[in-house]
Amino acid sequence: MRYSIIIVFLFNFFAMFSQEKKTQALDTVFLESVKIVAKSVGQKTTVLSKNKINNYSPQLTEILNFETPIYFKENGLGMVSSPSFRGTTAQQTSVVWNGININSQFLGQTDFNTISTTSFDEVVVRPGGGSTQFGTGTIGGSINLNNNFSFNKQENITVNLNYGSFNTKEIALKASTSTSNLNINGGLAYFDSDNDYKFVNSNKKNENGEFYNKSVFLNGSYKFNTNQQLKLYTSLFDGLRHFSILETTQTRTKYKDENLRLMLEYNGNFNKFFLNNKIALIKEDYTYFPELTSTSNLSTGNAISKIIKNEFGYKIDNTLLLKAFVNYNNTIGKGTNYNNEERSVLTTGAYFKHNVNKNLVYQVTVSNDNTSKYESPLLFTLGSELRIAPWYKISINSSKNYRVPTFNDLFWPGAGNPDLKPESSLQYELTNTLNFNNLTFKLTGYYNNIKDLIVWLPVSGSVWKPTNTNKVLIKGIEVEGTYSKLFGNHYLKAGLSYAYTRSLNRETNRQLTYVPYHKMVFSILYNYKRVNFSINNNYTGAVYTQTDNNKKTALDPYLLTNLKFGVALDTKEIVNIGFKIKNAWNTSYQSVAYKPMPLRNYQLYITLNI
Amino acid sequence: MKNHFFKTLLFLISITLFISCEDSSSDEVYVPKGDYDLGFIVSNEGNFGSPTASVSYISEDLLESANEVYSAVNNSAALGDVLQSITFDDDYAYLVLNNSNKIEVVDKYTFKQITTITENISAPRYAEVEDDKLYITNSGSKSIVVYNVADFSYNTSIEIGSTVEEIIIEGNYLYVQNASFGYGKTITVVDITTNTVVKTITTGDGLNSMEEEDGILYAMHKLGVTKISTTTNEVIGEITLGAELTSPNKMDIEDGFMYYISGAKIYKTSINSSELSGAALIDTKVDGASWSLGYGFAVENDKIFYSDVKGFSENSELLVYDLQGAFLKSFTTGIGSNNVYFND
Numbered sequence: 029m030r031y032s033i034i035i036v037f038l039f040n041f042f043a044m045f046s047q048e049k050k051t052q053a054l055d056t057v058f059l060e061s062v063k064i065v066a067k068s069v070g071q072k073t074t075v076l077s078k079n080k081i082n083n084y085s086p087q088l089t090e091i092l093n094f095e096t097p098i099y100f101k102e103n104g105l106g107m108v109s110s111p112s113f114r115g116t117t118a119q120q121t122s123v124v125w126n127g128i129n130i131n132s133q134f135l136g137q138t139d140f141n142t143i144s145t146t147s148f149d150e151v152v153v154r155p156g157g158g159s160t161q162f163g164t165g166t167i168g169g170s171i172n173l174n175n176n177f178s179f180n181k182q183e184n185i186t187v188n189l190n191y192g193s194f195n196t197k198e199i200a201l202k203a204s205t206s207t208s209n210l211n212i213n214g215g216l217a218y219f220d221s222d223n224d225y226k227f228v229n230s231n232k233k234n235e236n237g238e239f240y241n242k243s244v245f246l247n248g249s250y251k252f253n254t255n256q257q258l259k260l261y262t263s264l265f266d267g268l269r270h271f272s273i274l275e276t277t278q279t280r281t282k283y284k285d286e287n288l289r290l291m292l293e294y295n296g297n298f299n300k301f302f303l304n305n306k307i308a309l310i311k312e313d314y315t316y317f318p319e320l321t322s323t324s325n326l327s328t329g330n331a332i333s334k335i336i337k338n339e340f341g342y343k344i345d346n347t348l349l350l351k352a353f354v355n356y357n358n359t360i361g362k363g364t365n366y367n368n369e370e371r372s373v374l375t376t377g378a379y380f381k382h383n384v385n386k387n388l389v390y391q392v393t394v395s396n397d398n399t400s401k402y403e404s405p406l407l408f409t410l411g412s413e414l415r416i417a418p419w420y421k422i423s424i425n426s427s428k429n430y431r432v433p434t435f436n437d438l439f440w441p442g443a444g445n446p447d448l449k450p451e452s453s454l455q456y457e458l459t460n461t462l463n464f465n466n467l468t469f470k471l472t473g474y475y476n477n478i479k480d481l482i483v484w485l486p487v488s489g490s491v492w493k494p495t496n497t498n499k500v501l502i503k504g505i506e507v508e509g510t511y512s513k514l515f516g517n518h519y520l521k522a523g524l525s526y527a528y529t530r531s532l533n534r535e536t537n538r539q540l541t542y543v544p545y546h547k548m549v550f551s552i553l554y555n556y557k558r559v560n561f562s563i564n565n566n567y568t569g570a571v572y573t574q575t576d577n578n579k580k581t582a583l584d585p586y587l588l589t590n591l592k593f594g595v596a597l598d599t600k601e602i603v604n605i606g607f608k609i610k611n612a613w614n615t616s617y618q619s620v621a622y623k624p625m626p627l628r629n630y631q632l633y634i635t636l637n638i
Numbered sequence: 639m640k641n642h643f644f645k646t647l648l649f650l651i652s653i654t655l656f657i658s659c660e661d662s663s664s665d666e667v668y669v670p671k672g673d674y675d676l677g678f679i680v681s682n683e684g685n686f687g688s689p690t691a692s693v694s695y696i697s698e699d700l701l702e703s704a705n706e707v708y709s710a711v712n713n714s715a716a717l718g719d720v721l722q723s724i725t726f727d728d729d730y731a732y733l734v735l736n737n738s739n740k741i742e743v744v745d746k747y748t749f750k751q752i753t754t755i756t757e758n759i760s761a762p763r764y765a766e767v768e769d770d771k772l773y774i775t776n777s778g779s780k781s782i783v784v785y786n787v788a789d790f791s792y793n794t795s796i797e798i799g800s801t802v803e804e805i806i807i808e809g810n811y812l813y814v815q816n817a818s819f820g821y822g823k824t825i826t827v828v829d830i831t832t833n834t835v836v837k838t839i840t841t842g843d844g845l846n847s848m849e850e851e852d853g854i855l856y857a858m859h860k861l862g863v864t865k866i867s868t869t870t871n872e873v874i875g876e877i878t879l880g881a882e883l884t885s886p887n888k889m890d891i892e893d894g895f896m897y898y899i900s901g902a903k904i905y906k907t908s909i910n911s912s913e914l915s916g917a918a919l920i921d922t923k924v925d926g927a928s929w930s931l932g933y934g935f936a937v938e939n940d941k942i943f944y945s946d947v948k949g950f951s952e953n954s955e956l957l958v959y960d961l962q963g964a965f966l967k968s969f970t971t972g973i974g975s976n977n978v979y980f981n982d
Contacts (some may be wrong), residue, residue, distance in 0.1 A: 274689055275718065277739045277756045279778070442819075483949075541951065574973075576952035622688040 060174035069391040070411025070425030076151040088143040097527030109140040115502040115531030116168030133331040136434035144243035146217035157427030160393040177211040177249035185638040192631030196221040214246035225626035228616035241267030259293040280320040286313040306337040329363035351379040387415040423459040470508040499534040519555040544569040558596035586617035604635040672747025682972025691721035692972035727767040768807040775802035817845035846887040858889040883916035890937040899932040919963040936978040945975035
């Protein structure tokens with residue numbers, strides 16, 4: 029019934045605009061993602077373009093939840109959100125900002141609701157190991173947040189206004205200007221929600237769940253000549269969230285995040301030699317208010333990382349590429365629970381890539397991290413791709429990866445365990461890629477063996493302590509398919525991604541908690557002249573919440589569907605309006621036990637491209 | 639709520655009358671006053687931050703057991719977030735829910751909810767009832783809050799100003815342990831006739847549990863047991879650690895013996911001894927990180943209970959032994975079983 033109403037509505041909508049012409053610009057490939065893809069021989073990469081980013085709320089969780097098989101544990105909408113990528117733990121996914129790993133020094137993970145996607149031009153998702161490239165914690169995969177520069181002598185301004193259920197407001201302003209050798213781009217965004225959604229079959233609602241965040245970015249690039257280029261990146265995020273409660277009598281708390289990222293990058297090409305140098309400063313700051321209205325007993329943390337990444341390349345000939353890299357990272361952590369804790373990591377490594385012929389390529393990366401006080405294993409990545417037929421390619425990859433204990437693991441007062449060993453992971457994967465005219469199909473199998481997994485166990489109700497307890501064996505299958513076709517004024521794009529994940533604790537032979545066996549995302553995008561429609565689906569299978577795989581406390585599987593209708597009001601597509609329906613089937617679901625998520629909700633938007 | 643309360647009260651009174659009649663006419667037969675009379679009540683803390691606290695029941699003869707007792711008799715309602723402790727008086731059981739900032743008052747025989755106390759409750763830990771007054775330690779405000787049992791109304795607060803944990807009431811004095819999670823070494827003494835602090839007693843470091851027996855307060859700490867007279871409130875002696883015993887904790891006194899644990903082992907020493915025995919009565923062989931071992935330990939009605947909370951990541955296993963240390967049975971209870979009480 030609900031289906032038919034929507035379909036009828038859809039057809040009416042299209043009929044209204046069927047007289048218009050002009051097709052929407054298709055997805056564009058940018059530079060930064062090309063670099064990542066070039067270094068990912070044997071691994072898959074998914075590039076989420078600006079168009080896709082704009083389709084979702086400006087928190088990184090939603091886009092990845094609907095575009096990839098990554099599972100997110102979200103403590104209620106907009107609250108703390110942590111990933112499980114290919115069956116791994118939250119600390120085993122790296123979030124990489126323009127080549128720099130920005131996972132929290134305290135927690136070892138990124139809270140995906142504290143990343144504003146408005147600040148980025150593309151998000152590149154790469155499943156599988158990558159510690160040789162992005163350092164500690166790159167075991168399940170990496171999420172790359174990129175900014176790009178173009179020198180097309182154009183100016184543009186984009187204004188995006190969004191309003192929806194639960195008094196959710198989003199305002200984003202972006203501008204970019206360029207000459208043939210200079211590009212400056214920047215933006216401001218504000219996102220705010222009362223987030224007081226109703227719970228199903230009850231008169232309760234999400235209490236104390238409101239949040240807001242502000243983000244600012246400013247990037248510039250200057251080309252001295254065709255061989256040398258300087259880039260400057262700035263990104264600032266400031267967010268305040270109340271932590272939602274289930275019972276009115278519970279203590280109301282809030283949490284403030286402040287993140288600053290600065291980086292200067294230099295690129296130089298001199299015949300067969302080339303250089304890439306990055307100097308970055310990453311500052312993370314949090315304050316936890318154990319009582320909403322009080323500023324006493326605050327818990328704070330502040331970490332400043334100074335990072336230098338240097339890469340020296342040498343093109344032996346057109347088919348052989350050799351690189352050496354030296355990275356240095358120094359972090360100092362302060363706060364109510366840390367006493368000027370310092371950590372330095374010196375990374376040295378080499379990279380070799382050989383295009384044997386136009387059908388066979390392989391790469392080898394070897395690196396070693398010297399972390400103060402830690403023995404890190406020798407890390408490597410091996411990858412190869414063989415094109416057997418124009419329509420068929422086989423890719424293989426193997427890597428050794430690791431994760432060092434975080435500041436909290438080591439130093440948390442009364443709980444930190446200074447005797448922890450780093451986690452290590454050895455993994456293999458194989459992908460078959462089939463390409464036909466409009467259809468791409470990928471089938472991947474992987475194996476990941478993790479040792480010395482660091483697990484926090486409780487000392488008492490609220491005090492926990494970390495130990496190297498478990499061995500985990502993960503085996504998975506991934507299926508990916510995309511289809512796109514342009515016929516006349518019609519453009520159709522469909523995508524599907526399914527993952528089967530078996531992530532077992534080897535001592536108990538039980539599936540890890542919060543790892544679904546099945547997750548599938550499925551989307552259709554349709555453009556006709558100035559009108560666009562998209563439908564995004566996320567099916568998530570049941571997850572266990574207890575280590576004994578108790579079925580009684582497992583979370584039920586769910587299907588979420590988001591619909592979006594948009595239209596450009598003029599032929600130049602300056603003014604665009606539309607609306608979104610989220611959770612169209614009004615599914616009652618939770619991704620973390622006892623943290624209900626919103627039912628059906630709506631949004632209206634207007635986007636101006638000037 | 640009130641209506642319900644009075645109805646229940648009336649019901650209880652009539653039942654009590656009825657039972658006292660029964661008792662006087664035939665001394666041998668005791669009719670249980672509800673499904674959970676004359677049995678063991680297990681408090682399951684649950685996971686911090688989620689409403690997974692629960693109550694389990696085990697019959698006196700260990701033949702029957704039930705989980706999720708509170709939900710079962712109260713229309714599937716969730717009990718709350720972190721069941722820290724339970725206190726019983728003649729009619730009611732007071733369920734102290736730390737992270738819900740509330741006390742659920744239930745009929746102690748049926749576990750039917752009577753009322754919820756929330757006024758001035760802030761991160762409550764333990765409770766005790768004396769002379770129709772309910773005393774609750776409030777770790778959020780570092781004070782003891784007092785309620786009238788007659789109508790569950792708020793009475794007064796006693797400021798302590800430091801950590802407040804377990805309480806014991808003896809005569810006119812209330813003893814509050816100013817130590818938690820193994821840190822702290824003082825006991826504050828409150829005169830409950832005036833609700834004023836009269837003294838602070840210093841024990842050994844790492845004070846972790848207290849018990850009163852025949853006018854003596856036994857306070858267990860990392861290095862032994864400090865004995866305090868409850869008439870003079872003076873330290874009258876010290877029981878030292880026996881060989882090979884480290885950090886004893888969770889002391890319970892039953893029939894003239896102190897029972898306590900250290901890691902996965904359970905020990906027993908006469909209360910008149912000058913040294914704590916280091917020879918284990920029971921090795922539970924429970925495996926786990928040292929801090930989660932013996933999370934729940936109690937000696938009640940001639941049985942020893944020891945819980946394996948399995949890292950709070952699944953349901954607990956509760957092991958039951960007799961006082962000689964022989965293993966009797968094990969039960970699967972709720973998440974984070976932290977104590978066992980005998981309901982009579």
